[in-house]
Structure formats: C-alpha cells, structure tokens
Amino acid sequence: MTLAPNTSSLVSNGVTARVEEGQAGRSVLKVIATPFRAVPRSLSITLGFMVWIAVIGGWFALTYSGAVKEMFLPRPESVLSTTISMALDGSLWEHVFASVQVVLIGFVLSSIVAVPLGLTMGTYRIVQAVLEPLVNFIRYLPVTSFVPLFILWIGIGIEQRVAVIVFGVFFQQLVMIADSARSVQRDLVNAAYTLGTKRGDTVFHIVFPATLPSVLDVLRVTMGWAWTYLVVAELVAARSGLGYISLKAMRGFQVDVIFMAIAMIGILGLCTDQLFRGIRRLVAPWAN
16 A cells, blocks of 8 residues: 555654654753753753742642641732832831841951951961861851840940851851862962962962852852841841841731741842852853
C-alpha cells in the first residue's frame, strides 16, 4: 500500500515535530541536571515567577479556606491595603527612612574599617595571629545579648541602633574579607615585587585589586545580614523604623502591619542586593 504524497508529508512532519519536542525536553532536563551549567535567562525568570505565584496562591488558599485564622495570617489584600494607606498618609516613608538611615550608617562605618583591616589580616600572618583568636570568639556571640549593654553604654538614641548593626556585621566582614585576601595567588604578589612594587604597598596595590570582586560579594552578603539585624536594633527604645512598627503592631494584634513591615524589609534588602550586583558588574567586569 502506497501513501499519498500529502499523507506522507503530514506523517513526516508529525514525526519531526515529536522528535524536536523530545529533544527540547531532553535539552531542558540536561540544563537542569548538569551541575554548574548556566540556566537561560528566560527559564530563570519563568521559574522565579512560578515560585512567587505558588507562594501567593498558597497564601490565598490558607486564608480563604479558613485553614489559618486571619489573626495569625492576614489576607494578602489586607496587607496591600495597609501598605497603600500608610504610604498615602506618609507614615510608611517616615519609618522606611529611619530604618534605611540606621542600616546605611552602621554598614558604612563597619565596612570602612573591615575592608582595609580584613585585607591586612589576610595578607600579613602576624596580624592574623594577633586578631584571629579574638575575632573568631566575638563573631559567634549573639547580637541580641549585647542590646542591653549598648543601651547602658551609649543610650537609647540612633547611636545604639547603629551599634547593633556594626556589631552584627563587622566581625563577619572581617573574617570573610581576610579569607578573600588569603586566596590571592602568591605568583601574582611575587611578580609585582619583581616589577618594583614595595612590600608596604602590597595590600592596596596588589591584594585589593585582585580581591575586589570577592570584597564586593562580601559587602553584598553582609548588607543582607544588616537588614536582618534591623529588627533587633529597633525593638528596644526606638520611636520609628520598620522594626519599631512591627513591635507596636504585635502589641495591638495588627498582623497585617507586621507582614507589611517584613515585606518592606525584604524589598529594601533586594534593592541593595541588586545595587551591589550592579556595582560589581561596573567596577569588576572581568569577574562576571
């Protein structure tokens, strides 16, 4: 039996389409299953949206089904309504500004000291021998346990809140930046000496440029930690800030306000994360 030309063509096209679909499916699976393989940007964005849709959908399901009482988990539209209301009357921006001010001041003060000291600590073994035992001890101490001491030593102003951020971030930055400095290739340092670089210029003329991408990554990660310490900094003796309104809302069982404050901290954290990623791409394009 001989198939008509049109029928034969349709069969051929159908087989080809199925083969291409199978190859496409295997290609996607190969991308997902291969360690360290880059994921196409379109796939990455799609997966990210799918996760958010699943989370928000689950949130709606839990609240509208009655599985969780609204006093424990507010409805999404309640949180959105609270956010819009506070944004329109200006109170939200007042608290956001107060929190951003605390985080930025604390983070900048910490980084100004931690970057050069961490590079020096990672470059010179004698500095490492002096500082490492103390730094490794302090960085495991809980930040919350020092809040009462900071209030006694500094008072209840913005200085106390800044001190919490500095204490929570500084020692972590110091250790991570020192590790980055220790990873610099020795051959690079020796080559610089051969070309006439003085030993006293090692840190800023050799180590710092070589570790710049890693240092920026450390700053980006620790900036995220600074946002997590914000609530601790503002829980005591604060009169404004996202952490402060969270505590105030807890006393009044205003769960929608608490969720709004948490979401704002997350959004601010994502913004600073993207800012550091952009700076890294700009000043260290060779590392991308």
